[in-house]
């Protein structure tokens with residue numbers, strides 16, 4: 109699905125990430141860890157075509173990123189759902205419209221039954237009319253997850269989805285991600301939270317990627 113061959117990334121200075129080789133297989137579950145500033149967000153941005161590698165080959169669903177047009181990359185947005193670190197909602201729109209936004213932007217109509225099911229799944233149907241600033245951190249994260257999956261992507265990339273929420277809410281969010289994985293979705297979660305990783309590993313065959321000293325390491329196995 110997502111394949112990196114000797115990929116490097118630089119923002120203009122020296123290389124932030126070097127020589128990364130990895131295949132993210134369908135249905136896999138990975139955590140991405142590493143010190144603050146190591147490049148986790150940058151790695152995720154590469155994986156959804158937001159950034160172009162400065163060296164190496166990055167293949168998304170069998171297509172080399174270098175050969176993809178803007179339209180091809182836009183089409184990726186339906187196959188890769190992203191939960192951003194800061195959620196990025198439009199504060200003047202109610203939650204339900206924020207969640208449906210990826211469909212609206214793509215010119216597709218939201219199916220009311222599906223929206224109801226989706227918001228029910230994340231436990232936010234009763235808050236569908238609330239504006240984002242009225243939501244708690246955990247509610248915002250669940251809304252962000254609902255928005256990321258509304259176009260039924262095959263891959264979900266989540267950047268510190270439990271960063272600002274308490275343990276109980278983190279577990280609730282994690283349960284949703286585990287459910288998505290059991291439905292066959294490929295999941296990558298950037299996190300600092302080792303307890304979260306330990307808890308998840310008891311539930312699914314999650315593997316841990318670590319970025320350290322510019323390199324990507326797969327804990328406990330060869331890349």
Ligand SMILES: Nc1ncnc2c1ncn2[C@@H]1O[C@H](COP(=O)(O)OP(=O)(O)OP(=O)(O)O)[C@@H](O)[C@H]1O
Nearest residue numbers: 119124142143144145146147148149150151193268
């Ligand atoms: N657009 C950019 N231009 C230049 N430098 C950038 C840009 N985006 C990120 N960086 C730098 O790249 C480095 C890695 O940033 P990144 O956000 O990928 O790290 P991270 O591992 O996700 O960090 P954290 O855990 O703190 O969120 C940082 O030093 C950051 O300042």
